[in-house]
Amino acid sequence: xxxxxxxxxxxxxxxxxxxxxxxxxxxxxxxxxxxxxxxxxxxxxxxxxxxxxxxxxxxxxxxxxxxxxxxxxxxxxxxxxxxxxxxxxxxxxxxxxxxxxxxxxxxxxxxxxxxxxxxxxxxxxxxxxxxxxxxxxxxxxxxxxxxxxxxxxxxxxxxxxxxxxxxxxxxxxxxxxxxxxxxxxxxxxxxxxxxxxxxxxxxxxxxxxxxxxxxxxxxxxxxxxxxxxxxxxxxxxxxxxxxxxxxxxxxxxxxxxxxxxxxxxxxxxxxxxxxxxxxxxxxxxxxxxxxxxxxxxxxxxxxxxxxxx
Numbered sequence: 001x002x003x004x005x006x007x008x009x010x011x012x013x014x015x016x017x018x019x020x021x022x023x024x025x026x027x028x029x030x031x032x033x034x035x036x037x038x039x040x041x042x043x044x045x046x047x048x049x050x051x052x053x054x055x056x057x058x059x060x061x062x063x064x065x066x067x068x069x070x071x072x073x074x075x076x077x078x079x080x081x082x083x084x085x086x087x088x089x090x091x092x093x094x095x096x097x098x099x100x101x102x103x104x105x106x107x108x109x110x111x112x113x114x115x116x117x118x119x120x121x122x123x124x125x126x127x128x129x130x131x132x133x134x135x136x137x138x139x140x141x142x143x144x145x146x147x148x149x150x151x152x153x154x155x156x157x158x159x160x161x162x163x164x165x166x167x168x169x170x171x172x173x174x175x176x177x178x179x180x181x182x183x184x185x186x187x188x189x190x191x192x193x194x195x196x197x198x199x200x201x202x203x204x205x206x207x208x209x210x211x212x213x214x215x216x217x218x219x220x221x222x223x224x225x226x227x228x229x230x231x232x233x234x235x236x237x238x239x240x241x242x243x244x245x246x247x248x249x250x251x252x253x254x255x256x257x258x259x260x261x262x263x264x265x266x267x268x269x270x271x272x273x274x275x276x277x278x279x280x281x282x283x284x285x286x287x288x289x290x291x292x293x294x295x296x297x298x299x300x301x302x303x304x305x306x307x308x309x
Contacts, residue, residue, distance in 0.1 A: 004302050008127040010116045011136035012177035020181060024146055026298035027291070034070060034293060044073040047304050050098050052078045052108040053130070054091075054115075059265050059289065060130050060140070064107050067296035073304075076103065091115065092122050099125050104307050105300065108132075126303045134168045140264050141174035143295040145182060147288045148219055151260050156183035161213045163189045163245060164223030164272055167196050171264045172223060176202050189213040190245060194225075210245050214255055221262040222247055222272045238271055248274040258282050265289070 004019050033041055049068050053061055061077075068075045078098065095106060105126045108116055113135035120127045131137040149155050160179050166172045166188050179186050186204040188195060195206060207213040214220060225241065247261065261273075261283040269275050278285060 003305060007303070007306055008116070008120045008129075009138050009299055009303065010120060010127065010129050012138045012141050012174045012181065013136070015138075015181070017181050020142065020145070020178065023142060023295065023298045023302065024149065026302060027146055027294040030070075030297040030301070031291070031294040034290075034297075040070055040072055042072045043301055044068075044071040044304050047071075047104045047307070048074040048076065048102060049105045049107060049300065050076040050078060050103045051130075052095065052098070052106055052110075054108070054110045055131065057109055057130070059292075060109065060137075063289070063292045064128075064130060064139075064296055064300075067293050067300055068107075070293065071297055071301060071304075073300070076101070091119065095119060095123050095125075099123055105304060126307060128299060128303065131170055133170065134173075135170050136174045136177075137170040137264075138174050138178075139292070139296050139299060140171050141178040142299070143288055143292040144171075144175055144221065144262060144264070145178045146295050147262065147284050147291050148184075148260065150287065150291065151284055152218065155179065157185075158219060159185045159187070159217045160219045160221060161187040161189050161207070161217040162221045162223065163210065163213065163247070165194045165225045166190050166199065166223070167194045169223050175221060176204055180204075187213055187216060191241065210247070211251060211254065214247075214251060214259065217259055219260040219262060220247060221264075223264065224266065224268045224272055242271050246270075246272060246274065247277050249276050252277065252280075260284055262288060 005016050006014055051061060051064055065075060107128045107130050109130040110132050113133035115132045116127050116129035129136060129138055145155050152158055162172050162175055176186055180203050187207050188199060188204050189207045189210055192208060261277060263285045267273055267278055269278060
């Protein structure tokens with residue numbers, strides 16, 4: 001397989017296993033590129049990409065922008081906070097105005113689930129979903145799987161536990177789809193109030209005891225509590241949450257083997273992770289950040305290959 005089976009990256013659930021393998025193979029090449037003294041390649045010199053962020057983002061926006069510039073694409077950055085959206089302009093009008101400037105690809109983060117899918121049906125451009133509400137965040141799941149593959153050799157057969165606020169997390173949903181697609185076993189762990197009701201229907205198992213989950217897993221992917229998405233209280237206090245679901249040195253020392261620790265960021269140090277664990281040798285959090293650029297370069301490059309010149 002030399003090209004993706006899709007024209008957009010709207011969610012992991014639309015990808016085939018071969019798509020993921022192709023993205024990783026391409027990312028291997030770009031990882032080697034970004035570790036050279038000259039980190040740019042002229043691959044997308046004639047492509048213009050618009051980054052549309054209707055929601056705050058630091059890591060994802062910077063990672064996409066860097067990936068685009070490493071590929072020599074022309075980049076237009078758009079922030080909803082300082083745009084005509086504030087004046088009541090619709091999403092389609094906003095995007096069509098940008099596309100009329102001859103933009104080939106749109107990277108979009110939006111607070112509404114399904115915004116990317118909606119857009120892909122109404123505009124003539126390749127869309128990359130950089131996070132839509134609590135729905136999906138496909139490039140994060142791809143870079144997480146890529147990082148597991150890099151550290152453990154492969155994803156198939158590995159036991160991965162996703163810990164924390166599963167209910168509000170687009171990272172958790174995309175990771176479940178990506179890990180299952182590649183043949184990993186997945187468990188979710190968190191307070192019952194932060195686990196979706198029918199989560200088992202996605203082929204994962206539920207564990208509410210963090211110690212048991214850690215004894216089972218090869219990889220622990222720690223998520224932060226998404227307070228900004230909560231309109232009610234889902235647990236008594238941050239202190240009580242940390243007592244039960246924080247990953248700390250003491251819990252790790254009780255295990256009979258070393259596990260890989262991940263976090264999509266931003267980290268709430270002292271809540272889901274203690275600082276000594278976040279900075280430990282077996283934490284691959286900074287590897288995830290570096291891999292994010294290579295994986296996003298791969299996704300952009302492969303989707304751009306399908307754009308008719």
